[in-house]
Structure formats: structure tokens, C-alpha cells
Amino acid sequence: MTRSDLIAKLAERYPQLLVKDAELAVKVILDTMAGTLVRGGRIEIRGFGSFSLNYRPPRTGRNPKSGEKVQVPAKHVPHFKAGKELRERVDYPPL
Amino acid sequence: MTLTKAELADLLFEKVGLNKREAKDMVEAFFEEIRAQLERGESVKLSGFGNFQLRDKPQRPGRNPKTGEEIPITARRVVTFHPSQKLKSMVEKSYHGKPHA
Secondary structure, eight states: OBHHHHHHHHHHHOTTSOHHHHHHHHHHHHHHHHHHHHTTOEEEETTTEEEEEEEEOOEEEEOTTTOOEEEEOOEEEEEEEEOHHHHHHHSOOOO | OEEOHHHHHHHHHHHTOOOHHHHHHHHHHHHHHHHHHHHTTOOEEETTTEEEEEEEEOOEEEEOTTTOOEEEEOOEEEEEEEEOHHHHHHHHHHOOSOOOO
16 A cells, blocks of 8 residues: 555545545645654554654664775664554454 | 644644544544555555555564563564655754654
């Protein structure tokens, strides 16, 4: 499922809404989520999961082409942890 | 600073012009469509944000950390999230401090 499939599904669910409203809603949700992480914040969606940043310390890397050493500075990367409901729904049914 | 469904619904009310009820439902539906897709075993690709994928993990040996007893960790299917290049580079560029927790 892509972003446009998701927009189509939401528009279908709400026949009173215009497709452009569903499109804008998806844009607002995703931009707000991205913006929160960019500012170093967390996202907590009950039943879905949480997004936060993980710290990666600086390290010495190598240019795979030239073999040259390069310093990779410390950085933060987005991290997702699935919530209980999502975890249970995607897993195989219990035996 | 923690973003929740309530703040997202407020933004849909302000920026999209949905009424409060519709805004709350829309946020719920947004996450439910993604969950339902993953539940069907299909991945979700949200351009500019990231991809949610499924990973099948085989059974592996585990241990009860309290008792030391060996118990197998059963085979399972889990969700993984891969942020888009765009999101990763925006976070790298703009955020250098400690996460606000």
C-alpha cells in the first residue's frame, strides 16, 4: 500500500469528504509526525506504536570504493516500536 | 514534546476543516488502514516518511532471565519501520541534541 492507496482508502471511508481533503489530511498527519521527530520529539500512538530518535555515536567508516577512512559524525536516526495491538495483529495466531 | 492522536486530530480540525468528530475518526482510520494492511501481510510505503515492512523470525533459543531456565522464543512475524532517506537526512541535519525523551 502506498501513500496514494492510503488516501484513496480514507476517501472511500468518508464519502462526504473530497479526495483533496483526504490528501491534505494525510499530508498534515505525516508532515506533523516528521516535524516532531526533526525537532527531537516523540510520537506515541496508542495501539499502533511509538516513534523516537536513537543516538548513533561517531565512528570511523570506510569509503567502500576507495578503502579510505572517513569520520562519520554522531547522529540520531528515527526508530519505531510497534504497540501491543499492532504487534498482536501482525503476528501469527497463537497455537 | 510528545505527539499523540489528540494533537493530530486538533490539527486536522484547524488545517483541513474537518469537524472535531471527523478529525478524531480520520486519525483513527489513518492508523487503522495501516494496521489492517500489515495484518494482511502487506507492507506500507509512505513516500517522504518511510516504509513499514514485515519480517518473519524463526524460532530461536531463549532464557528466562530470572530463573535461567531455557525456553524457546517461538517463530513470529514482526513489523519493522525504515525511515525514508528524506526523513533520515532531515533529522540528521536539524537535530544534534539529546532526544527530549
